[in-house]
Amino acid sequence: MIxxxxxxxxxxxxxxxxDQSFPYALLADSSKEAGEAYQAVRTPDMKxxxxxxxxxxxxxxxxxxxxxxxxxxxxxxxxxxxxASSVLAEIQSNT
Amino acid sequence: MLKEGTRAPDFTLKNxxxxxVALGDFSGxxxxxxxxxxxxxPG
Numbered sequence: 001m002i003x004x005x006x007x008x009x010x011x012x013x014x015x016x017x018x019d020q021s022f023p024y025a026l027l028a029d030s031s032k033e034a035g036e037a038y039q040a041v042r043t044p045d046m047k048x049x050x051x052x053x054x055x056x057x058x059x060x061x062x063x064x065x066x067x068x069x070x071x072x073x074x075x076x077x078x079x080x081x082x083x084a085s086s087v088l089a090e091i092q093s094n095t
Numbered sequence: 096m097l098k099e100g101t102r103a104p105d106f107t108l109k110n111x112x113x114x115x116v117a118l119g120d121f122s123g124x125x126x127x128x129x130x131x132x133x134x135x136x137p138g
Contacts, residue, residue, distance in 0.1 A: 016134030
Protein backbone atom coordinates (compact mmCIF):
# COMPACT_ATOMS: atom_id res chain seq x y z
CA MET A 1 0.00 0.00 0.00
CA ILE A 2 1.36 3.40 -0.97
CA UNK A 3 0.26 6.47 0.96
CA UNK A 4 1.24 10.02 0.11
CA UNK A 5 0.77 12.73 2.73
CA UNK A 6 1.17 16.48 2.92
CA UNK A 7 -0.32 19.45 4.74
CA UNK A 8 -2.64 20.24 1.85
CA UNK A 9 -6.43 20.12 2.02
CA UNK A 10 -8.66 17.34 0.64
CA UNK A 11 -9.53 19.58 -2.33
CA UNK A 12 -5.88 20.27 -3.15
CA UNK A 13 -5.04 16.58 -2.88
CA UNK A 14 -7.89 15.67 -5.22
CA UNK A 15 -6.74 18.20 -7.82
CA UNK A 16 -3.16 16.90 -7.51
CA UNK A 17 -4.20 13.22 -7.78
CA UNK A 18 -6.36 13.91 -10.84
CA ASP A 19 -3.74 16.08 -12.50
CA GLN A 20 -1.03 13.42 -12.06
CA SER A 21 -3.36 10.39 -12.42
CA PHE A 22 -2.01 9.01 -9.14
CA PRO A 23 -3.63 5.68 -8.31
CA TYR A 24 -2.82 5.85 -4.60
CA ALA A 25 -4.25 7.61 -1.58
CA LEU A 26 -3.13 11.17 -0.87
CA LEU A 27 -3.74 12.08 2.75
CA ALA A 28 -4.67 15.61 3.77
CA ASP A 29 -3.00 16.54 7.06
CA SER A 30 -3.84 20.24 7.10
CA SER A 31 -3.81 20.24 10.94
CA LYS A 32 -0.23 18.81 10.80
CA GLU A 33 -1.14 16.47 13.64
CA ALA A 34 0.07 13.32 11.88
CA GLY A 35 2.98 15.32 10.50
CA GLU A 36 4.07 16.09 14.05
CA ALA A 37 3.73 12.43 15.05
CA TYR A 38 5.79 11.33 12.05
CA GLN A 39 8.33 14.15 12.51
CA ALA A 40 7.55 15.50 9.05
CA VAL A 41 7.27 19.11 10.29
CA ARG A 42 10.31 21.24 9.48
CA THR A 43 12.03 22.59 12.59
CA PRO A 44 13.48 26.15 12.63
CA ASP A 45 16.98 24.87 11.82
CA MET A 46 15.77 23.32 8.54
CA LYS A 47 15.62 24.82 5.10
CA UNK A 48 12.14 26.07 4.08
CA UNK A 49 10.96 25.99 7.69
CA UNK A 50 9.07 29.27 7.16
CA UNK A 51 7.15 27.77 4.20
CA UNK A 52 5.27 25.45 6.58
CA UNK A 53 5.63 22.46 4.27
CA UNK A 54 6.49 18.87 5.22
CA UNK A 55 9.98 17.43 4.99
CA UNK A 56 10.63 15.05 2.10
CA UNK A 57 10.73 11.92 4.20
CA UNK A 58 9.36 8.42 3.81
CA UNK A 59 8.76 5.47 6.02
CA UNK A 60 8.50 1.80 5.29
CA UNK A 61 6.01 0.29 7.76
CA UNK A 62 5.85 -3.47 8.30
CA UNK A 63 2.63 -5.53 8.35
CA UNK A 64 2.72 -5.43 12.17
CA UNK A 65 2.92 -1.63 12.27
CA UNK A 66 6.61 -1.06 12.92
CA UNK A 67 8.90 1.48 11.25
CA UNK A 68 11.30 -0.74 9.33
CA UNK A 69 13.09 1.97 7.43
CA UNK A 70 13.20 5.78 7.44
CA UNK A 71 14.31 7.83 4.45
CA UNK A 72 15.23 11.51 4.31
CA UNK A 73 15.22 12.63 0.69
CA UNK A 74 16.32 16.14 1.64
CA UNK A 75 19.55 14.59 2.91
CA UNK A 76 20.05 11.76 0.39
CA UNK A 77 19.13 14.00 -2.56
CA UNK A 78 17.55 10.96 -4.26
CA UNK A 79 14.91 11.71 -6.81
CA UNK A 80 11.61 9.91 -6.49
CA UNK A 81 12.43 7.18 -9.01
CA UNK A 82 15.68 6.25 -7.24
CA UNK A 83 13.86 6.40 -3.96
CA ALA A 84 11.01 4.14 -5.10
CA SER A 85 13.52 1.49 -6.23
CA SER A 86 15.28 1.46 -2.87
CA VAL A 87 11.97 1.15 -1.01
CA LEU A 88 10.95 -1.80 -3.21
CA ALA A 89 14.33 -3.45 -2.72
CA GLU A 90 13.92 -3.07 1.03
CA ILE A 91 10.47 -4.71 0.99
CA GLN A 92 11.84 -7.60 -1.08
CA SER A 93 14.74 -8.11 1.33
CA ASN A 94 12.23 -8.33 4.21
CA THR A 95 9.79 -10.79 2.65
CA MET B 96 12.70 11.12 11.77
CA LEU B 97 11.14 8.27 13.65
CA LYS B 98 13.65 5.61 14.60
CA GLU B 99 13.67 2.29 12.81
CA GLY B 100 12.28 -0.42 15.07
CA THR B 101 9.73 1.87 16.76
CA ARG B 102 5.97 1.60 16.37
CA ALA B 103 4.37 3.70 13.63
CA PRO B 104 2.08 6.31 15.24
CA ASP B 105 -1.65 5.86 14.69
CA PHE B 106 -3.38 8.38 12.47
CA THR B 107 -6.73 8.96 10.84
CA LEU B 108 -6.65 11.35 7.89
CA LYS B 109 -8.95 12.12 4.96
CA ASN B 110 -7.85 10.94 1.54
CA UNK B 111 -8.43 12.99 -1.62
CA UNK B 112 -12.03 11.73 -1.73
CA UNK B 113 -12.78 12.88 1.81
CA UNK B 114 -12.78 9.30 3.18
CA UNK B 115 -11.12 8.46 6.50
CA VAL B 116 -7.91 6.48 6.20
CA ALA B 117 -6.31 5.06 9.34
CA LEU B 118 -3.06 3.22 9.88
CA GLY B 119 -5.01 0.24 11.26
CA ASP B 120 -6.83 -0.17 7.93
CA PHE B 121 -3.64 -1.70 6.53
CA SER B 122 -2.80 -4.15 9.27
CA GLY B 123 -1.06 -7.14 7.68
CA UNK B 124 0.20 -5.12 4.72
CA UNK B 125 3.42 -3.32 3.92
CA UNK B 126 3.01 0.44 3.74
CA UNK B 127 5.27 2.95 2.05
CA UNK B 128 4.37 6.39 3.39
CA UNK B 129 5.71 9.37 1.47
CA UNK B 130 5.57 12.90 2.86
CA UNK B 131 5.90 15.55 0.18
CA UNK B 132 6.12 19.33 0.42
CA UNK B 133 3.09 20.44 -1.54
CA UNK B 134 0.42 19.06 -3.85
CA UNK B 135 1.60 20.13 -7.31
CA UNK B 136 5.26 19.35 -6.68
CA PRO B 137 6.62 16.06 -8.00
CA GLY B 138 7.96 15.10 -4.61
